[in-house]
Amino acid sequence: MSTNTPSTKHTLWLWPTGLYPRRLIYYLRAKALPLSHLTTTLTISSLAVDLLAGDFVPRPGDEPRPSGASLPCLRIEPPNASPTYIYESTAIAEYFEELFAGQGRGGDMVGEGVVQRARTRDIVALINDAIVFSGFHAYNTSEQTLAFSGMKKEEMSEGNARFAVMRGSRMMGKIESLVKEDLEKGCRSLSGEGQGGTLADFAVMAVVDYMESQYGTSILDTFGGCGVLKRWCEEARGQSWFVGTEECAKLEKEGFEGLFVG
Numbered sequence: 361m362s363t364n365t366p367s368t369k370h371t372l373w374l375w376p377t378g379l380y381p382r383r384l385i386y387y388l389r390a391k392a393l394p395l396s397h398l399t400t401t402l403t404i405s406s407l408a409v410d411l412l413a414g415d416f417v418p419r420p421g422d423e424p425r426p427s428g429a430s431l432p433c434l435r436i437e438p439p440n441a442s443p444t445y446i447y448e449s450t451a452i453a454e455y456f457e458e459l460f461a462g463q464g465r466g467g468d469m470v471g472e473g474v475v476q477r478a479r480t481r482d483i484v485a486l487i488n489d490a491i492v493f494s495g496f497h498a499y500n501t502s503e504q505t506l507a508f509s510g511m512k513k514e515e516m517s518e519g520n521a522r523f524a525v526m527r528g529s530r531m532m533g534k535i536e537s538l539v540k541e542d543l544e545k546g547c548r549s550l551s552g553e554g555q556g557g558t559l560a561d562f563a564v565m566a567v568v569d570y571m572e573s574q575y576g577t578s579i580l581d582t583f584g585g586c587g588v589l590k591r592w593c594e595e596a597r598g599q600s601w602f603v604g605t606e607e608c609a610k611l612e613k614e615g616f617e618g619l620f621v622g
């Protein structure tokens with residue numbers, strides 16, 4: 361794998377109204393990079409779900425997603441070297457943090473200092489696990505998911521749904537107790553003192569907003585006992601990095617200029 365240079369090209373595939381790509385939408389809004397990046401360093405391809413085709417389709421003129429890649433996906437192309445693909449939302453955001461260090465605004469979005477960075481990674485790992493159980497719960501309770509879950513209606517099971525709630529609630533309960541003290545002290549980030557918007561904030565808010573817009577339910581209600589997180593989510597919707605579902609839908613159709621400045 362080669363190291364990148366100033367002329368390395370990057371292509372990012374996003375489904376803006378989807379779950380995981382939203383993390384990067386919040387990240388880019390928080391980072392507020394100069395618009396010139398969109399024509400030089402970074403090309404962003406927008407995808408939408410086509411229910412008839414049962415696949416993601418690119419906006420006219422945008423490149424289709426790489427075969428088999430989940431979204432988001434990043435391609436890094438150094439000159440005269442073969443490309444490298446990065447497939448995980450958090451790995452992509454951390455790569456951008458290094459690539460764009462000292463540019464835009466917003467400080468280090470993993471966290472300021474070793475403790476906040478460790479806390480961010482703790483919360484991201486927990487919410488990633490909780491999302492798996494939340495998806496498993498939806499596949500076993502919502503017929504809307506039959507279009508893509510790969511399950512048959514008769515395979516949906518109350519027992520599986522109960523199991524998902526039990527496991528998911530444990531994960532969310534851990535996050536709730538990790539963040540309680542810091543939030544009660546007045547920290548703006550779930551990761552505690554330091555940077556105001558971290559990858560942990562983006563990861564939690566992305567699933568809360570996605571589930572509400574897509575299924576009309578909140579992961580915080582499905583798994584229960586998340587009073588502190590609920591209050592934080594209400595306040596976080598007022599933070600400058602937050603991009604609501606309607607604006608995500610606009611980005612999906614019209615492109616990403618609005619996430620950059622200048």
Ligand SMILES: N[C@@H](CCC(=O)N[C@@H](CS)C(=O)NCC(=O)O)C(=O)O
Binds near residue numbers: 378380381432448450
């Ligand atoms: N762990 C991955 C999950 C990515 C993921 O599952 N993305 C969904 C869209 S939100 C997807 O692309 N699903 C369709 C597929 O995997 O083909 C991440 O953090 O990026």
